[in-house]
Amino acid sequence: MEFSDYTAHALIEMLDRRDISAVELTKSVFDRIAEVEPDVHAYVTLTEELALAEAAAVDKRRAAGEALGPLAGLPVAVKDNMATKGVLTTCSSRILNNFIPVYNGTAVQKLYDAGIVMTGKTNLDEFAMGSSTETSYFGPTHNPWNIDTVPGGSSGGSAAAVAAGEAVMAVGSDTGGSIRQPASLCGVVGLKPTYGLVSRYGLFAFASSLDQIGPITKDVTDTALLLNVIAGHDERDSTSVPTDIPDYTKALTGDIKGLRVGVVKELMGEGIDVDIKAAVEASVRLLGGLGAEISEVSLPHSEYALSAYYLIAPAEASSNLARYDGVRFGHRTQDEVADMVEMYMKTRAEGFGDEVKRRIMLGTYALSAGYYDAYYGQAQKVRTLIARDFAAAFNQVDIIVSPTSPSVAFKMGAKVADPLQMYLSDVCTIPVNLAGLPGISVPCGLSGGLPIGLQMIGRAFDESTLLRTAHAFELAFGWHEKPNL
Ligand code: GLN
Numbered sequence: 001m002e003f004s005d006y007t008a009h010a011l012i013e014m015l016d017r018r019d020i021s022a023v024e025l026t027k028s029v030f031d032r033i034a035e036v037e038p039d040v041h042a043y044v045t046l047t048e049e050l051a052l053a054e055a056a057a058v059d060k061r062r063a064a065g066e067a068l069g070p071l072a073g074l075p076v077a078v079k080d081n082m083a084t085k086g087v088l089t090t091c092s093s094r095i096l097n098n099f100i101p102v103y104n105g106t107a108v109q110k111l112y113d114a115g116i117v118m119t120g121k122t123n124l125d126e127f128a129m130g131s132s133t134e135t136s137y138f139g140p141t142h143n144p145w146n147i148d149t150v151p152g153g154s155s156g157g158s159a160a161a162v163a164a165g166e167a168v169m170a171v172g173s174d175t176g177g178s179i180r181q182p183a184s185l186c187g188v189v190g191l192k193p194t195y196g197l198v199s200r201y202g203l204f205a206f207a208s209s210l211d212q213i214g215p216i217t218k219d220v221t222d223t224a225l226l227l228n229v230i231a232g233h234d235e236r237d238s239t240s241v242p243t244d245i246p247d248y249t250k251a252l253t254g255d256i257k258g259l260r261v262g263v264v265k266e267l268m269g270e271g272i273d274v275d276i277k278a279a280v281e282a283s284v285r286l287l288g289g290l291g292a293e294i295s296e297v298s299l300p301h302s303e304y305a306l307s308a309y310y311l312i313a314p315a316e317a318s319s320n321l322a323r324y325d326g327v328r329f330g331h332r333t334q335d336e337v338a339d340m341v342e343m344y345m346k347t348r349a350e351g352f353g354d355e356v357k358r359r360i361m362l363g364t365y366a367l368s369a370g371y372y373d374a375y376y377g378q379a380q381k382v383r384t385l386i387a388r389d390f391a392a393a394f395n396q397v398d399i400i401v402s403p404t405s406p407s408v409a410f411k412m413g414a415k416v417a418d419p420l421q422m423y424l425s426d427v428c429t430i431p432v433n434l435a436g437l438p439g440i441s442v443p444c445g446l447s448g449g450l451p452i453g454l455q456m457i458g459r460a461f462d463e464s465t466l467l468r469t470a471h472a473f474e475l476a477f478g479w480h481e482k483p484n485l
Contacts, residue, residue: 003028004165005482008074008222011168015073018062022055022073025168026117029075032165033119036485039147042161044080044138045088046120051075054117071229072115077167079158080121081128082108082213083202087118091204092136093126095324095331095351105202106237107171107213107230114229119167122157126353127321128178128206130154131425134416135355142412143186144483145450149409152182152425158216159186164485169226170216175207176309177404177429179214180441184404184453187443187481189470190216191223192429194460195436196241198227199234207316208239210309210433220442220471224248227463243461251464252471256290259469262297262397267428275447276403283444283454284401286476287469297393297400301385305431306423308386311366311379312434317356318363324351358419387435394459399469402428404441404453428455438463440470443479451481 003011003025014020030048037043058073078084081091083101090096104112112118125135133141133156143151144164151160155172159182162170172179174192183190191214198213205211215226228249233242263284268277288294326332326347333346352360366375393400406427415422432439437457444454454473458466 002032002165004032004168006168007218008071008168008225011074022058022117023052025073026051026055026075029119029165029167036144036164036166039142039485040144040160040164040166041139041141042122042157042164042166043077043120044090044092044123044157047087047118051117051119058115058117069113069115070225071111074116075119075168076111076116077119077122077158077161077170078108079124079155079170079172081124081173081204082171083204084108084118084121087121089121090137091127092124092138093351093353093356094137095348097137097331099330103202106199106234108202110230111171122155122161122170124157125154126356127204127317128154128173128175129317129355129359131177131181131422132415133157133182134412135353137353140412143409144485145187145409148411149450150185150412152185152405152409154178155216156182159183159188159190162186162188162216162218163483169222171213171226171230172216173203173211173213174433175210175313176433177426179216180429180439180453180455181405181425183216183441185409185451187451187483188216188218189220189223189440189442190214191227191440192432192438193227193231193463194438196239197243197461197463198230199237199240201234201236205320207313208320209316210313220467220474221249221252223440224252224467241461246464248463248467251468253468254472254475256287256292256469256472259292259399260397261287261292261294261399261401262393263294264302264400264402265296265298266300266302267402271424271427272403272406273408273447276406276408276452279445279447279452280401280403280454283473283477287473290472290476295397297397299386299389299393299431301382301389302431304382305386305434306427308379308382309430309434310362310423311375312383314359314363315366315376316363318360318367321356321360324348326351383434386431390435390437398465400457402455404428404455408447408450408452432457436460438466440466442470442474443481444477446481
């Protein structure tokens with residue numbers, strides 16, 4: 001076993017005992033990167049020199065007996081849509097292919113303050129719009145389980161990096177499933193926290209009312225450790241909520257006796273792969289065996305979630321992405337232009353890829369005078385109905401479960417020409433974003449050698465119960481599979 005295969009919590013103990021130094025650990029992760037990155041392409045930018053310097057600083061502080069942060073010396077990868085001071089931040093888009101932020105986003109700063117060693121910036125679908133990491137301007141990421149298949153997306157680089165041992169942990173962002181779905185397809189754990197729990201300051205906005213940053217890790221304990229660091233109120237994000245942050249690792253008791261678990265009726269039928277349905281059913285039986293009370297719950301409006309999402313998210317994106325105009329930062333056309341408007345047009349035509357343009361057009365249309373009420377307004381009403389469905393279900397149960405993704409990792413290229421098929425990848429995850437709730441994906445089996453993910457959904461700001469359930473499941477299920485890379 002290589003060091004990069006260990007969980008963060010195991011490595012923290014090894015670092016504490018000085019069985020290994022942060023520099024040794026970092027070097028071993030970069031050895032692994034050198035070995036597999038040509039096949040996986042999880043990263044847009046690697047920051048090896050910086051990482052080794054940070055690791056050396058941690059070792060020095062440890063040797064001097066200084067107090068260290070909770071993640072001191074751990075190699076962590078950051079999705080390339082989070083601002084990192086002095087380090088290229090592209091959103092996997094041509095329009096930002098030369099952009100170096102002058103500040104750290106809040107989550108990134110908190111990770112640094114906790115002592116992480118940043119390995120680099122991970123690949124994503126351009127501006128996080130996608131479910132396969134194929135729309136990146138820098139080329140696709142491959143799934144470590146089978147490099148002919150996609151890693152999911154949009155945090156495909158982060159999920160692939162963790163699965164392949166190219167980082168001990170990673171952070172991603174999730175607007176409609178972009179943490180949970182790639183975690184599912186890559187056989188790792190991914191948590192989308194409650195909207196408002198983690199600051200979005202420095203996260204390049206896609207759909208501001210949906211975006212959340214969260215952990216992608218090897219197990220639930222690592223997710224709790226990482227969440228401990230990044231959660232919390234931030235004055236720089238007006239949607240971040242002042243709330244007490246418990247020590248999430250304390251919630252991991254292994255005991256879920258009497259917990260009420262509801263299986264979503266609407267997400268166990270049509271469109272869900274038979275193997276996935278069977279794995280989720282078996283997982284639910286396992287939870288029952290641990291003493292949970294199992295029932296069925298209904299989210300009657302979930303069938304409209306995708307339609308509502310594909311109006312709300314593009315509407316917000318069309319507004320958020322208006323800032324990329326080539327004036328103050330990012331790509332600007334080199335062509336001769338007659339005036340400023342032509343400069344904008346050429347810059348944006350060159351800088352954005354097809355999927356981003358599709359979303360901008362969809363969103364602009366949905367918001368245009370005369371259509372606003374029929375599209376955007378209507379979608380917001382559906383969003384409220386979906387939130388009410390969840391509220392009603394949480395009157396009956398404490399945790400809601402479903403598949404994370406309707407299929408396992410699909411072949412590269414299989415869905416690029418059919419946006420609707422691609423959008424369907426998120427049927428199970430999107431309702432959770434619309435309702436602002438926390439959702440986690442944990443591995444629950446294999447189909448054709450590819451991982452299956454179980455989604456668990458909790459009450460707003462009750463990450464403790466969610467993590468406790470996921471952890472109890474993980475212990476009982478005993479997932480030890482790894483990609484053979
Ligand atoms: N796949 C969804 C989309 O394309 C969700 C993306 C995300 O969560 N960032 O919008």
